[in-house]
Amino acid sequence: xxxxxxxxxxxxxxxxxxxxxxxxxxxxxxxxxxxxxxxxxxxxxxxxxxxxxxxxxxxxxxxxxxxxxxxxxxxxxxxxxxxxxxxxxxxxxxxxxxxxxxxxxxxxxxxxx
Amino acid sequence: xxxxxxxxxxxxxxxxxxxxxxxxxxxxxxxxxxxxxxxxxxxxxxxxxxxxxxxxxxxxxxxxxxxxxxxxxxxxxxxxxxxxxxxxxxxxxxxxxxxxxxxxxxxxxxxxx
Numbered sequence: 001x002x003x004x005x006x007x008x009x010x011x012x013x014x015x016x017x018x019x020x021x022x023x024x025x026x027x028x029x030x031x032x033x034x035x036x037x038x039x040x041x042x043x044x045x046x047x048x049x050x051x052x053x054x055x056x057x058x059x060x061x062x063x064x065x066x067x068x069x070x071x072x073x074x075x076x077x078x079x080x081x082x083x084x085x086x087x088x089x090x091x092x093x094x095x096x097x098x099x100x101x102x103x104x105x106x107x108x109x110x111x112x113x
Numbered sequence: 114x115x116x117x118x119x120x121x122x123x124x125x126x127x128x129x130x131x132x133x134x135x136x137x138x139x140x141x142x143x144x145x146x147x148x149x150x151x152x153x154x155x156x157x158x159x160x161x162x163x164x165x166x167x168x169x170x171x172x173x174x175x176x177x178x179x180x181x182x183x184x185x186x187x188x189x190x191x192x193x194x195x196x197x198x199x200x201x202x203x204x205x206x207x208x209x210x211x212x213x214x215x216x217x218x219x220x221x222x223x224x225x226x
Contacts, residue, residue, distance in 0.1 A: 004156070031212070042117075042202060043157070043216040050212060058213060090156050098206050098214035099145045104156025 002027045004105035006091050012111045013081060021076045021108050023091030031094045032074040033058070033102070034066065036087040043090065049074055050097075081112040116140045117205050119217035127225050132190040134220050136203035139184065143205035143215075148177060148188050151200045151219070160201070161188070193224045 004025045013019055025032065033048035035058075045058030049068040063085055065077040074093075078085060089108045094100040118137045126132045136146075144165035149157035163170040163177045163186070170177050176189045190197055203217045 033214075035216075040218060041115075042119075042218040043204075045214055045216075048212050056212065059215065092156070097211055098204075099147070099162070099208075099211060101159040102214075104158070106154070106156050 002103065004091055004093055004103050006089075006105040006108050008108060009106065010109050012113065014113050015082055016080050019078050019081060019110075021078075021089060021091075021110070023074045023076065023105060024072050025074075025091075025093040025103070026072065027093060027103065028071065029093035029103075030071075030096050031098070031100070031102075032068065033092050033098070034064070034074070034076050035090045035092065036060065037090065037107075038087050046076070046089075048098075081110075083112050086110060086112045114139075115218065116143075117203060117215045117217040119201075119203060119220045121220050122218070123221040123223070125223045125225060126193045128195055129192045132188075132193045132197065132222055132224070134188040134190075134201050134203075134222065136186045136188075136217050137184055138186075138205050138215075140205070140207075140215075141184070142207045144208055145206045145211070146177070146179060146186050147204045147206075147214075148175075149202045149204060149216075150197075151202065157202060190222075193222075195224045195226050198222055198224050 034046040035043040047066040091105040092102040147162040148160040151157040
């Protein structure tokens with residue numbers, strides 16, 4: 001089954017404790033992206049990757065890092081989480097770019113205390 | 114600054130009637146537009162898209178209209194069904210095959226049986 005998986009689905013952590021949210025897709029997609037969803041703000045793009053070792057900033061990249069060492073995986077790293085990073089995070093993938101159909105993961109709800 | 118706006122946070126429609134969801138954008142460089150639907154506890158799913166070279170695109174019960182001069186697009190659902198109850202996000206991209214995507218804040222549609 002074609003899918004995008006994220007782990008963990010729920011995470012409660014404390015300020016400053018490094019964490020990684022994993023994202024994996026099994027569709028051999030070139031493009032992957034991370035978004036955060038916040039009330040009243042919709043979804044906002046954090047980072048994206050056009051292919052292995054090619055990443056770039058989205059609209060709200062501050063406080064986040066990403067890497068793309070393998071085509072299928074695109075982890076999101078918060079080196080020093082802060083409470084304003086409490087949000088619902090979605091990973092997505094597509095063949096090429098955002099104008100191809102993006103397939104979204106189920107989301108990761110992160111709470112930073 | 115929100116470049117894509119959905120000014121109606123919610124909309125209720127009777128089953129069988131037409132649902133019209135609206136979206137406005139400010140950036141004249143946007144030339145590809147998409148609608149995504151989101152159910153609770155799931156990631157968004159692609160619904161329909163339109164390029165700026167068109168003013169209408171239709172897919173079954175869903176039609177998207179684009180008015181470039183007004184920087185406005187709308188999604189029409191006819192006839193509305195209870196299963197259409199979800200949050201709808203419009204999104205815009207600077208170009209076909211682009212890497213950045215800007216979402217609106219979403220409109221919660223409730224279709225009343």
